[in-house]
Each structure stands twice: as C-alpha cells, then as structure tokens.
Amino acid sequence: MEHSRHLQQLAWPQVEQLAARPGSTVVWPWGAVEQHGPHLPLGTDALFAERVLDAVLARLDAALPVLRLPLQSIGFSPEHRGFSGTLSLPPELLINQLVGVGHELAAAGFQRLVLFNAHGGQIALLQTAARQLRSERPELAVLPCFLWSGPEGVAALIPEPERSAGLHAGLAETSLMLHLAPELVGPERPRDGHLGAPIPQGWSLEGQAPLAWLTQDLSRSGVIGDAGGASAALGAQLFERLVEGWRQRLDALLRSSWPASDLVSGQGPDPS
Template sequence: MHGFIPAARYLPYFTWPEVQALAARDDAVLIQPVGAIEQHGHHLPLATDSAIATGVLGAALYRLEPDVPVYALPPLYYGKSNEHIGFPGTVMLGAKTLLDTLMEIGESVYGWGVRRLVFFNAHGGQPQLMDIAARDLRARHRDFMTFPFFAWSVARGDTDLLTPRERAEGMHAGDAETSVMLALLGDRVLTAQAVAEYPPARGTRLTPEGALPYAWLTADLTRSGVIGDPTTASLDKGRRWLDLLGARWAEVFLDITRFELPASG
C-alpha cells in the first residue's frame, strides 16, 4: 500500500496507540499527498500527478533520519481536474468537494493532537484550493500550523534541465513530468507516442498562466492533451529531478519540525 513512501513513515500502517504517541510530540508532522487522475497526453498514464506527488514525497522521506517525526497519510488520487473535461479517463472532483475533503482531513488530524500538517500537491490545477484549506484550518485553530505546498515549487529556479521554450511555455505532460515518470514508472511511459504541442501564439499580453491569465480548458490549448515537449525527456533527467526535489523537500520537512509561528505583536 505504501508505494513510493517508506513503510516506516506510512501512517496507515500504525496502530491507534502508536498514532497517539506520535501526536503527543510537539514536532510531529503529517503530510497529505494530493494528486489527480487525469489525461496526460498519449504517452503518460492518468495517474501521473498522483505518482509524482508520492514519488517526490518518498524521495524526500527516505533522506530523513529515523528519529525525525515526519509521516505520510494515504494519497488523495482524485483532484479538481475539470480543465481536462472532454478527455476520457479524467476523473473530476468539484472545487467544493476537494476543499471539504481537505478540511475534514485537517479536522481529523487536529483532533488527534497533531499540530503540523502539510498538503503536498502535484497537480497544477489546484494549488489555490490547498491555500484556502490551509488558511481556513489555521483560522479555525490558532495552534494549528498548516502548509500548502506544490511539489515542483522548490525547483523553479533550476532551469538547466529544460529548453528555454519549455521553461516559458511548458505546462502539462511535457519534459519535466515525463522525465520524472520515466524514473518512477518507466514501464508505463509510452515514449514512442510522445508529441510536442504548445499553445498557438495569440499576439496578446494575456496568457494561460502568469500575471495576466485567462481562464482556459485544456482543449482550448491542445489537441493531444500535451502542453509542452515530452520528446526531450530522459531517464537521466528524471533521476536528477527526483534527487534535486527529494533533497530540497527533505530540508523543508525538517524545517517544519522546528518551525514556530511568529508571536503576535
């Protein structure tokens, strides 16, 4: 059941007295991986975002010393994926459904006595919901420390693994995701069917992402379901991504065990 997560850090394998003992620690951290089941072009499986969420998380957790109290909850495989409507295989939760689910998970964790919770998301269509859930839980419980993270955020400054165009325009099922999937589930990547596709230039300052975005559906931007170039992906790059992401998230998770909220003025 634990998949890419170290078995010793997978909370469902614990007994309730073990969870009770964990919750008694002020520095204990629980991490909720969040992914999606949605189309990723002709070459990647529907579970790509869920695999990356758990794969990157596992790469980080394996780096922590055994006495560091950081543990993973079971992944949420379904997410808010309605931008991919019309592509078979995509399973969509509404924004309210996902938000309610995150909130109820948070309430459960808080009820045990755990005071540090991470939402660890790898689907680009739902970071805003992680932000809202984390803030609302914080507002309800003034001693609850909540952290809305995106799996790729610690690597945004590392551009040497991507072409300039991929850095600027790649958004979905492109080089980075395909490379990481080659490292995680290489037998499920159909490299011969990978195609590059970018949104057509529109001659406007309005863009799908960025400072002046417009609301879009995937079918507005691509026929294949790809927004980027997976043909430049490689197993070597995937291993390098996992090593980089795993090392940096391990540092972040260790920081969370020591974090204290700023004292009010």
Template sequence: MTAKLAEMTTLEAARAAESGTVVVIPVGAFEQHGAGLPLATDQLRAEALADAVAEALPGKVVIGPGVPVGVSPHHQAFAGTVSLRPALFAAVVREYVESLAAHGWHRFLVITGHGGNNATLGTLAQDLLRDRPDLELAWAPVTVLAKDTVAAMELSPVSGHSGEAETAQMLHVAPHLVRRDLLTPGTTTPDELDPFARLARSVSHPAVALPYDRLSPSGVLGDPRRATAEDGRAIFAEATDRLVAFIKEWLDT
C-alpha cells in the same frame, strides 16, 4: 517504525503524533496526460516525493492518506478525467487535517502533483488560519520545487503539462507506466496556441482559465520525447532537498 500512517497500528499512530511528526499528505489528480503518460501521473509523482522526504527524515515525517482526485475541470474534454469541485476537494483535505489534529498532530504538509490544486489549497489555508489557528498547513507543488533543474533542461518554447519535466519525472519514478512509443510533441510554440491563450501569455496579461483542448489538441504542452530519467532523478533530488530543509527548519521553530 514505518513512515506510512496506513501501515501503522493505532498505538503506533498515537506515539507518532506525540512525537511531533509532520503529516505529509500527497494529493494529485486523475486526468489526461497525453497519449504517453497515465491518468494518475500527478498522484504518483506526489507519492514518490512524499516517500523520498520520509526516507530522508526518519522519525520526523508521517505520510498520511492521499487524495488521488483533484481539481481538473480544464481537462474534462479528455477521456478518463475525473474532477472534484474545488469546495469538495478542500473539504476532503480539511477533514483529513482535522481528523488527525484530533489525535495530536498540528503540522501538515500537502505535496501536490497537480498545479490545478494550488488555488484551492491556498483558500483552505486561509480558512484554517481563521478557524484553526492552532494548526499549521503548508503546501508545495512538485515541479515548482525543482525550478533550477527544470530551468536547465532543454524545454520547448511552450512546455508544461505532460511535457518534458513531467515525463522526465515519470521516467524516473514509474518508467513501466510510460508509453514511450506514444510520446509525441504537443503544442510547442506560442503560434500553435489558441488566439485567446496566446493573448493571455502576453506581457501584463490578466489571469484566465481555459480548457486544455484549447491549449493543445493532444493535451500535451512541450515535447516529451526530450525527457530523460536522469532529468527526472535530478528534479526529484532538488525537490526533496528543498522540502527536507524546509521541514527541518519548521520543526526547529
């Protein structure tokens, strides 16, 4: 049986729910990723990881509908960016979860390719804990799952959005969408940061929210030219292994 709910019939979906499968919901963002990566980068990465997890756990995972637009107001200065308000993003994910819960699913894993969704997903989880204690919701950002591989990469002193790690992942999962000739360094050192952003990176700093054009005029943190498809493959291998191990233990509890 296919692992994608969208490709199932209603009878197949009913059997999948009865068997206790985990519903994986890939969510991303529709936002600028510099000159070299597409606007849908975060959704493509989340979907690729969901596919890898489902392939590794046949019959235990169902991939539900994705949410291709996330919480991205900090990228709004760049053309093409589309953003949902946090409350609306949370409401959409919650409606997905509660719709599927009505048919018997009770375990849900959200894979997010966009770090800007994390705070909203945390709030949603708290709301569900209060309102729907019968449901279990977990969420995981793609790159954070591969912290060991990313730490071993050759990263710029400042690296992140559209930098080495994200570009490596796209070279692995969707190389045809990477504009290799347009990959250029963005902000790569603390001295290049906006003074307030530089202050926020200091020791014992408070949390701040800044628009990305104050972090990097190009919207890029790091040097994507250093990225390789091999690094991207390694990131996905580590992220897949971590999620597979988590789901196996989850299903055993």
C-alpha cells in the same frame, strides 16, 4: 510493531505518542486522475507525489516526528475534461474533505499539516482550503506546497521555451516518468499546445495575469509543451533535485518551532 511513516499502518497508541511530540507533522500527498497526453498515464501526478514524498521521508532522520497520509489520488481537474479517463471532483467536496481531515488531525494533537501536491491545476484550491482550515483550527499550521515549486535547480534543467511553455505532459513530466516508471510511458513524444488565437499581450497561461484556460483551448493531444527530448537521464536529475530540495525544506520545518505557540493561542509574542 515496526516503525512506519504511514499513519494508517500504526496502532493508535503510536500515533498518540507521536502527535504529542513538539513539531508533530503530517504530510498529505495529493495527485490527480487526468489525461497526460497519449503517452503518459492518467495517474502521473499521483505517482510523482508518492514517489518523491516517500524518497524524501526515507532520507529524513528517523527520530523526527513526521507521518504521511494515504494518497489523495483524485483531485480537481476540470481543465482536462473532454479527454477520456479524466476524473474531477467538485471543489467544495475537496475543500470540505480537507478541512474535515484537518479537524481530526488537530484534535489528535498534531501541530502541522503539509499538503504535498503534484497537480498544478489545484494549487489555488488547496491554498483556499488551507486558509479555511487554519482559520477554524489555528493550532494546526497548514502548508500547501506544489511539487515543482521550491527546490533549487529544478528549473535550470529545463531549457527554454519548454521551461516557460511546457505546462503539461512535456519534457519534465515525461522525463521524470521515464525514470520512475518507464513501463508506463508510451512511444509517442508529442509536441502540442497554443492552438488558435494568440494569447493577448500582457496576459499569460500561468504566472502574472493568468488566463483560466482549458486544455482543449490549447492542445489536440492533451500535451502542452514538447516531450521530444525527454530521457530517463534527465528524469533522474529532476528526481534527485526534487527529493533533496523537499528533504531540506521538511527537515528545516521539523526542526523549527514555527508557528510560535503564543501567537497561535492569541497571546502575542513575549515582549521580554
């Protein structure tokens, strides 16, 4: 059977052997089915998670013990309700699903689970689920990651004010989709967001002192930002920095011994 990074494409003895190796890791890509304005597909986040992750895995040393799970394509997207096609699952269902899958991976012998998430609206949910799973299966390290946070140089490609205010279906996402799947991008380049009353001083949409906003609070089109300057060339730059940044992080994780087995077992570090 040909070597594959996809767990579901392997036979159980292959999975058993890989899970038993030091540092064995499973990466689970998470997306969403939610509106992305009048010009991007509902599955934008899911497509980004899969395409970036597969490119990352292709660049890793084939000898490293890492597999990926099938995409979790429907997530937690209540902020985008009111726009046709948005699907949002209950948070408790997703938490239970994640914890249940994590239990199975831990029982199989895997040592780490990386949640590779491309939807900003479920960052906190996956962090909560990761903490719950880790408390129940301390032998399984759980790392909830967000596609756009971490790799160096990504933000530098996006000028202000789009870097701070382009939260959804704006310059970055439109450009990345123009690079990865231009046939799915419509001709419109909307500029929208921040409708109605101004944000109170000292508060923000994201970051410090955030507001639990809904898209309809801010936008008629579903876009929060400005897609006007989007291009495939910018998308190619974003893709390269995302892929290389996550390749470096996964490579460092896979070659590390974190977390130490004595800490996980509760014995504490060796004082010698």
